[in-house]
Amino acid sequence: MKHMIHGKRVLSGSHFMLGNYAVVEGALAAGCDFFAGYPITPANEISERMAARMPEVGGRFVQGEDELFSIFALTGASLAGAKAMTATASAGFNYMQEGLGYAVAAEIPLVVVNVQRCRGENYATQADVMQMRWGASGDHEMIVLAPASVQELFDHTVKAFNLAERYRTPVIVMSETTIALMRENLTIPRANDIDVVHRVTPSVPREEFLPFAAPMDGTPPFAALGAGYRVLHSLNPHDERGSIAWDPDVYETMYERILGKIARNRDDIVETESVLLEDAEIVVVAYGSTSRPCLEAVYRARENGMRAGLLRLITVWPVPDREIAAVAENASAMLSVEMNVGKYSGEVERCVAGRCPVKRVAKNRGEIHTAEEVLTAIAEVSR
């Protein structure tokens, strides 16, 4: 459905922009035309800018009665063919688990931005890193991206939409108070230079269409509501035709494919950044805004003669397991730095699997690590 268009969708050019606003512009550049949200700090600027921008570009904005509304309005809009997004912060993200579970099972593309905050307060944290992966009940894979700057809030929101469309699955942008409420330089490319993916639609008539049939690593074509394909979209176990009926074989096969389409395409999904890793003995592993003081600490360690390097996780889920294992192979020690009580470190240790010692550098004080703190930790393991 095309509504009236009054304004520019892609604001190409150089900006000095708030992180939350960069998310909105990234969404628009990716083709987002539906947004639902419920007020919560520190995500409000996303809703506020969406309320202004959506009507300009022919999209729809709705402020719902709660976060359950937000996530299910997204699934409804997406099934009708929209590119849909919501934004919330930790407490609000709790309410969305049911909708994420439905979106996984019914294979509905959508994007959720979770601006993490401390429980009950708006201070900085990465405390939801496990919830974003495991919050929904039942079986699922989850794609979670961890931007570390205002530019990446833009870039990763575009990427989140593209992954959601390609794999017909929810994708989470793991934002943080730190970057969401920060202003930085942002360059928005020309519209033609932005890679935008659209979900594949059926190429066969209704009689031949099996709405949930795909290879075990594949994503079925998507028929929008009202397109005449008359598809049943159920959370319940369903076969290739979409029929619901309990059958252990159907159940097993359904989830093997839904999990497999993410797990078996992890090379297309997983992204990391390596800094000075070629000869690194001490490897710092970090994600999100925490990687910024880590980067400074690594450079300063080099200045002090310590061979440190940084493995920055751009995709936190699926876990970049092979990438972590590969750098651990030649490392004498690894530091797992995160702004919480130390959660993802368990994943890092699992991937390292004893190849080298892993030191947890967790900070759970509502504030980001300083470079000095990370540098001190590097010095400790380099002795």
Added chain:
Amino acid sequence: MSTDLVRTYLRDRSLPHFFCPGCGAAQVLNYFVRAADNIGLDFDRLVAIGGVGCTARIPVYLDADALHGVHGRTLAWATGMKLHDPELKVVIFAGDGDVAAIGGNHLIHAARRNLDVVMIVVNNLNFGMTGGQVAPTTPGEVKTMTTPYGNVEPPFDICKLAETAGATRVSRWSTATARQGIRALEKALCHKGFSLVEFVAQCPTNFGRRALRSGDPIESVRWIEENSVVRSKRDGADVPLEEALFVLGDFVDGSRPVFQGSSLLNDERSSA
């Protein structure tokens, strides 16, 4: 339902259905198909939505695009799709638990916004699928699986709730009033705005056996009939109907601008 109606409107290979013998939800499926047939509803542009519960299974049998399987979130789904594609005909089938308990908040706000959808409520006065627990619609003193000494909570009047919240078309009939019910469904399907049609319905398996001490569907329907009063236009609003458990009738038929989103440019706002 005639074989022709079944073949035309029900999903291929979806039968036999899962409803208990004598179930009121299955009757409402029958009424809906007849109403849809009478007005020539285009099933290619129909989205039938069910949440969780016995009533929520109705869309599974309709040969249309359908959503199913999440408790109480039907109107949130509906809002998303109607905002993106306002030409879709969206019909929600909800039990009393789905709409008045877990989904109550969404009902209030969808009615307030005058979302252009049809909400069909099958009110069987209890949680049927889960084995007969008390619902927000269960009458006082009734025994259910979770009110073994009799229900002490007052019940919700779903129609009054919808009317107060701003629904622009509201009716209540029962499975014992097929003609009026089908006619109300036809009107609701042709209405622009939020319309709610409630059917007081029998659940012989769970409500009947425990509350009425009989699992016989006919006895359940007779009990509904005996406890119903039709509010005719002649009665007006002032006629005291409190003594009846179920007041039936077409209560609201109005018109307001339908919901298009929370933020609209001036030239996108419609007057009606």
